[in-house]
Amino acid sequence: MKVIKMNKIVVEQKEFSVENKNIIIKEFKNTIQDLHIIGKVNLGILTIPQNFVLNIYLHEQAILNIDLFVHLNNIKNQFNIYSKYQSKLNFHYSCIFDGNNFLNIYNFIQSDETEANVYVRAVENNGTFEIKAEGSVLEKTKENIYLEDIKALTNHNHCIKIQPNLLVKSNQVIANHNMTISNINHQELWYLESKGLNRSVAIDLLKTGFLKGILNLEEIKQEVKSFE
Amino acid sequence: MVITMLKIKNLTVTVLDKTILEHFNMEIHAGEIHALMGKNGAGKSTIAKVIMRDPSYKIKSGTIFYQEQNLLEMTTSEAAQSGIFLVNQNPIEIEGVTNAEMLRTSLNDAGKNDMNILEFNRKLVNLCNQLHLPTSFIHRDINFNMSGGEKKKNELLHMWMLEPQCIILDEIDSGLDVDSLKLVANSILEYYNQYKPAILIITHQKNLLDILKPDFVHVLDNKKIVQTGDYQLALDIFKNGFSRTSIISESDQNE
Ligand SMILES: Nc1ncnc2c1ncn2[C@@H]1O[C@H](COP(=O)(O)OP(=O)(O)OP(=O)(O)O)[C@@H](O)[C@H]1O
Numbered sequence: 391m392k393v394i395k396m397n398k399i400v401v402e403q404k405e406f407s408v409e410n411k412n413i414i415i416k417e418f419k420n421t422i423q424d425l426h427i428i429g430k431v432n433l434g435i436l437t438i439p440q441n442f443v444l445n446i447y448l449h450e451q452a453i454l455n456i457d458l459f460v461h462l463n464n465i466k467n468q469f470n471i472y473s474k475y476q477s478k479l480n481f482h483y484s485c486i487f488d489g490n491n492f493l494n495i496y497n498f499i500q501s502d503e504t505e506a507n508v509y510v511r512a513v514e515n516n517g518t519f520e521i522k523a524e525g526s527v528l529e530k531t532k533e534n535i536y537l538e539d540i541k542a543l544t545n546h547n548h549c550i551k552i553q554p555n556l557l558v559k560s561n562q563v564i565a566n567h568n569m570t571i572s573n574i575n576h577q578e579l580w581y582l583e584s585k586g587l588n589r590s591v592a593i594d595l596l597k598t599g600f601l602k603g604i605l606n607l608e609e610i611k612q613e614v615k616s617f618e
Numbered sequence: 619m620v621i622t623m624l625k626i627k628n629l630t631v632t633v634l635d636k637t638i639l640e641h642f643n644m645e646i647h648a649g650e651i652h653a654l655m656g657k658n659g660a661g662k663s664t665i666a667k668v669i670m671r672d673p674s675y676k677i678k679s680g681t682i683f684y685q686e687q688n689l690l691e692m693t694t695s696e697a698a699q700s701g702i703f704l705v706n707q708n709p710i711e712i713e714g715v716t717n718a719e720m721l722r723t724s725l726n727d728a729g730k731n732d733m734n735i736l737e738f739n740r741k742l743v744n745l746c747n748q749l750h751l752p753t754s755f756i757h758r759d760i761n762f763n764m765s766g767g768e769k770k771k772n773e774l775l776h777m778w779m780l781e782p783q784c785i786i787l788d789e790i791d792s793g794l795d796v797d798s799l800k801l802v803a804n805s806i807l808e809y810y811n812q813y814k815p816a817i818l819i820i821t822h823q824k825n826l827l828d829i830l831k832p833d834f835v836h837v838l839d840n841k842k843i844v845q846t847g848d849y850q851l852a853l854d855i856f857k858n859g860f861s862r863t864s865i866i867s868e869s870d871q872n873e
């Protein structure tokens with residue numbers, strides 16, 4: 391397996407630009423952070439502050455892949471994404487949660503021919519999680535694609551609330567939501583047990599598998615593994 | 619001394635209150651290859667999953683002993699860790715969990731992990747080569763996005779790594795092209811020659827049995843084994859079909 395070593399940085403400036411780079415952000419010093427994306431950027435995020443707002447500005451034709459894995463414990467976080475002409479976003483948010491948590495993702499599609507793919511995977515440890523995913527597609531814009539895929543694993547369905555919301559003022563948009571709240575898949579669990587894994591180990595493996603499934607960056611996948 | 623691997627006595631199994639097997643008997647010794655045949659829906663996969671301790675099936679009566687231990691008191695994990703291995707008729711896909719992760723964890727859980735990571739990888743690479751699978755399969759998610767034939771080979775990769783002593787192959791020959799079928803059959807034969815496990819083959823086809831030459835062939839019909847013979851019985855069934863070969867099927871048809 392080829393692993394490209396990525397630079398790990400701490401972001402201290404309130405306004406931060408990344409251009410044609412692959413970086414891992416270890417820490418954000420500000421709780422309200424502006425992030426400008428120019429060109430093709432692969433971004434890994436390892437931690438976020440307690441109450442966090444990240445404003446992501448995708449410049450024209452920018453391509454951003456974000457991989458994020460966090461352990462949420464009484465955390466409110468909000469991602470505001472502003473997409474310009476022909477920009478493309480792949481947003482992969484994986485988390486385990488304890489305590490009471492909120493995630494808001496707002497996508498402001500302001501121009502034409504943009505594409506946004508928002509994936510969220512959440513595993514309950516012991517807590518609640520409210521997820522709001524909102525796409526807002528401006529009037530008179532054309533040929534935008536907006537896809538949302540939000541999945542949560544829990545034994546207590548009432549602990550999770552997912553609210554997808556799409557405000558489309560343009561009729562030229564392809565939009566799709568997909569959200570599921572489920573328990574561990576029993577067939578998958580039985581399969582792993584039939585290969586000799588103890589039940590609790592198999593459950594952990596399925597949970598981390600679920601969280602890793604949407605991630606692309608090896609560094610971030612590694613975080614999920616080491617969390618077990 | 620002949621070691622009894624599996625001894626199934628008078629087993630009655632239901633699922634959702636429907637009786638699938640009734641007074642089912644079968645005994646398999648170490649080093650024996652058995653074939654289980656029978657019409658679609660006869661209950662072949664059911665017995666395979668019952669042996670692997672699938673909790674969806676209720677045991678109404680009867681016993682199963684595995685190497686003198688009461689299998690019905692074992693969990694699926696325990697059965698697997700003590701050497702039972704099943705290749706399901708339709709192996710499921712698990713996104714996010716790789717072959718290597720699963721195998722390494724399994725060897726650990728069974729307390730059998732005497733290989734370091736390099737030896738473990740080397741063994742997997744060799745096996746991939748033997749099974750004509752790209753070595754990228756080592757880190758692929760279990761059966762995920764694999765073709766039908768690749769899944770079956772992938773399951774054999776697991777078998778070779780876990781080194782079971784009692785193997786149940788539920789239609790491992792379905793969906794394989796001619797070359798893959800030969801490769802799969804020869805791989806099983808090689809495993810057999812090396813480890814002398816007990817093997818139960820569930821199949822509808824002749825090719826696999828031609829290579830593995832079962833010692834015993836059983837016909838499952840009307841919820842139980844209605845006939846047991848040698849390889850010749852299988853040949854008769856392939857030639858004449860079940861109804862003319864098996865005794866009970868005819869009375870079954872008169873019902
Ligand atoms: N989990 C289940 N729930 C409901 N019915 C089941 C279940 N498992 C098996 N059955 C039923 O039990 C019967 C036997 O099924 P089984 O899969 O064992 O047949 P089989 O002999 O393997 O058939 P095939 O040759 O088609 O694979 C069938 O009628 C099937 O519908």
Ligand SMILES: [Mg+2]
Pocket residue numbers: 662663664707788
């Ligand atoms: Mg079957």
